[in-house]
Amino acid sequence: MREKSKDENVNYDYVEVATKNVELENSVAKLISKNERLCNEINHVKQVFKEQFDSIKKKRVRTKEQSDSLIDKLNLKSAKNEDLKAQIHDKVFAITSLKNDLRKIKGKEIVDIAAQKPAANTIVLGMFKLDLVSLAPKLLQNRGAHIDYLKYTQEQANIIWGIVKQAKAK
Incomplete structure (x- = not known):
């Protein structure tokens, strides 16, 4: 009877170990498939980030070029405005000088409006x-x-x- 119970125990242990082994193999297979899925997802996210980073770099370069060109245009317009202001200033002085000469010719008193307080x-x-x-x-x-x-x-x-x-x- 002892031999039967030993054989039964061994068979029972063998069946139990085989069952555990199958369960563990199933668990490992699930984990492997989950690992592969997560690796694929990570690779996909890496690819998306790389594409976005490249896009940002390209956009940054384009934006910098645009802002530089706008700054250059602004500087040119500012210089042009300063030139025009200087020309206007010169013309005002010329007109004032001509008016004073005209007053002298007419014999009227010369009054500089800009200098009056x-x-x-x-x-x-x-x-x-x-x-x-x-x-x-x-x-x-x-x-x-x-x-x-x-x-x-x-x-x-x-x-x-x-x-x-x-x-x-x-």
Whole structure:
């Protein structure tokens, strides 16, 4: 009876091992097919990325060429505009000169409109705000402070002089 049970156990173990072996072979086959599918997918994605990268490189080169040509056109137009402005400026000076010559011939007084300053008749409160501060006694011997104080005082005097000049003009 022991021999039968040993043979049965061996047969049972053999069947069990064979079953496990078949299951493992099926599992390995599934994994191999999945691996092949994933490898194919990876290769496809690599190819797509390579194509996109090449496309981006080509587009970048084209865009750079276009932007360079646009920059060149802009620079040419800017130079042309500057030339035209200079020509206009020269013509304005020529016209002004001719007008002055014409006035001289007619005997009229020559007045350069560009050089005229408008006379301000209104004085806005706070327009000529004075902030007079005396120099501290300890700074009297300081040459730099003294020079700064003199400049500041001169500015204030110029403001007062402007007020007086405007008042006389009225």
